[in-house]
Amino acid sequence: MRYISTRGQSPALSFEEAMLSGLARDGGLYVPESIPQLSIDDIRAMQGQSYEEVAFRVMRPFVGDGFSDAVFADLIAKAYAGFGHGARAPLVQLAPNHFLLELFHGPTLAFKDFAMQLIGQLFQEALERRGERVTIVGATSGDTGSAAIEAFKGLKNVDVFILYPHGRVSEVQRRQMTTPPEDNVHALALDGSFDDCQARLKDMFNHFEFRDSVRLAGVNSINWARVLAQVVYYFSSAVSLGAPDRAVSFTVPTGNFGDIFAGYIAKRMGLPIDRLVIATNQNDILDRCMKTGAYQTGTVEPSISPSMDIQVSSNFERALFDAYGRDGGAVAQLMDELKQGGFSVSQGALEALREHFDSGRVSEQETLDWITKANTSMGELLCPHSAIGVAVAEAQRAADVPMITLATAHPAKFPDAVEKASGIRPPLPNRMADLYERSERVTRVDNDLASLESLIQERIKT
Numbered sequence: 001m002r003y004i005s006t007r008g009q010s011p012a013l014s015f016e017e018a019m020l021s022g023l024a025r026d027g028g029l030y031v032p033e034s035i036p037q038l039s040i041d042d043i044r045a046m047q048g049q050s051y052e053e054v055a056f057r058v059m060r061p062f063v064g065d066g067f068s069d070a071v072f073a074d075l076i077a078k079a080y081a082g083f084g085h086g087a088r089a090p091l092v093q094l095a096p097n098h099f100l101l102e103l104f105h106g107p108t109l110a111f112k113d114f115a116m117q118l119i120g121q122l123f124q125e126a127l128e129r130r131g132e133r134v135t136i137v138g139a140t141s142g143d144t145g146s147a148a149i150e151a152f153k154g155l156k157n158v159d160v161f162i163l164y165p166h167g168r169v170s171e172v173q174r175r176q177m178t179t180p181p182e183d184n185v186h187a188l189a190l191d192g193s194f195d196d197c198q199a200r201l202k203d204m205f206n207h208f209e210f211r212d213s214v215r216l217a218g219v220n221s222i223n224w225a226r227v228l229a230q231v232v233y234y235f236s237s238a239v240s241l242g243a244p245d246r247a248v249s250f251t252v253p254t255g256n257f258g259d260i261f262a263g264y265i266a267k268r269m270g271l272p273i274d275r276l277v278i279a280t281n282q283n284d285i286l287d288r289c290m291k292t293g294a295y296q297t298g299t300v301e302p303s304i305s306p307s308m309d310i311q312v313s314s315n316f317e318r319a320l321f322d323a324y325g326r327d328g329g330a331v332a333q334l335m336d337e338l339k340q341g342g343f344s345v346s347q348g349a350l351e352a353l354r355e356h357f358d359s360g361r362v363s364e365q366e367t368l369d370w371i372t373k374a375n376t377s378m379g380e381l382l383c384p385h386s387a388i389g390v391a392v393a394e395a396q397r398a399a400d401v402p403m404i405t406l407a408t409a410h411p412a413k414f415p416d417a418v419e420k421a422s423g424i425r426p427p428l429p430n431r432m433a434d435l436y437e438r439s440e441r442v443t444r445v446d447n448d449l450a451s452l453e454s455l456i457q458e459r460i461k462t
């Protein structure tokens with residue numbers, strides 16, 4: 001299996017090379033050259049299997065020869081061993097034909113652990129075999145950073161630097177990034193928004209001299225290996241509800257379009273998915289684009305669902321690549337226009353997107369209302385992101401198709417918003433109950449490429 005860039009100008013790479021580099025050198029994102037197909041029988045064979053067994057079957061065709069079957073199975077086992085639930089991604093029922101997929105039983109209480117714990121294992125194995133070391137730099141609106149630090153802390157062949165927007169992440173998110181004592185972990189609080197963090201990260205990747213000198217690697221959701229790991233729970237949950245003999249729909253709280261794009265890949269592989277519903281907060285560029293075809297960035301309005309406070313949705317580029325018939329030149333041109341503030345999706349491409357995706361947007365007040373309502377009438381205490389998903393799913397779901405809403409974080413990760421809406425302050429699980437007592441370590445940084453690069457170079461020398 002080879003991986004090609006959405007902008008058509010970079011050479012094709014193996015799975016391992018695409019994983020270790022992150023972003024393509026032409027600025028594009030890696031996608032598989034073709035999508036492996038699972039037959040009805042392949043999918044039926046997943047019924048009753050463990051999460052790890054499903055993970056192996058779903059991901060194996062994408063991974064290629066770099067990892068043997070035995071090694072790959074072993075890395076999957078290690079990745080999910082630290083989760084606080086035997087099913088890894090359990091389903092609970094909210095209402096008739098509406099289910100919640102709990103993706104928050106990993107070490108940092110958000111769905112990002114599913115991908116990050118696995119790529120931590122894959123990186124370590126690949127780098128040790130190659131005798132190489134890398135510098136991982138990530139941008140985070142809160143959850144990616146804590147998940148990356150948790151997955152890479154203490155690894156011999158890796159330094160990990162995480163850029164987060166100063167003052168715009170929750171206290172639990174910040175503490176998860178600033179309290180690990182391992183000296184290969186570097187939390188950087190940037191003066192700016194998440195989009196600024198992501199823009200500086202892209203600048204570093206496009207500055208080839210720097211990129212090569214520190215052997216830069218990326219673990220943001222632009223990394224294909226992360227998308228791939230997330231495809232698994234679409235299969236495991238759909239199969240629990242009767243796939244392949246019954247179609248299901250999914251609603252996904254979305255910011256960077258990574259999680260929902262994984263659902264689209266599951267569908268392309270043959271999983272019978274009826275609708276994929278995009279759920280956004282007030283930073284609604286994706287909802288506006290699906291409704292009007294205009295992909296216009298606005299200013300980010302900080303919300304109580306900070307992990308979705310995004311106006312440049314990186315993984316949307318992958319969906320556009322397919323919607324434009326895999327024309328890398330057309331995608332490169334759109335991304336140029338985006339630098340001027342936005343672009344219009346062509347009528348044909350918009351129709352192609354609407355074949356798979358619906359969308360909805362939820363205001364701040366509606367988010368709080370749904371936390372309250374889900375607690376009183378569904379018996380579920382939801383984090384604000386998950387509440388946005390449930391709100392959109394309840395508005396849009398069809399009576400005859402089961403709807404699965406992805407619960408992307410544990411309510412205890414966002415205790416202020418949850419308490420405001422429900423009167424309940426959700427406690428942290430026991431294993432991290434002392435988080436508020438641990439000492440913090442963080443460096444404040446300017447929104448400036450040159451100073452960031454020199455800081456990183458100095459830190460990895462010592």
Ligand SMILES: *Cc1c(COP(=O)(O)O)cnc(C)c1O
Nearest residue numbers: 143255256257258259307408409
């Ligand atoms: C990252 C995150 C999201 C958004 O996921 P994308 O892949 O960026 O769409 C939603 N909710 C939570 C809690 C997150 O951490």
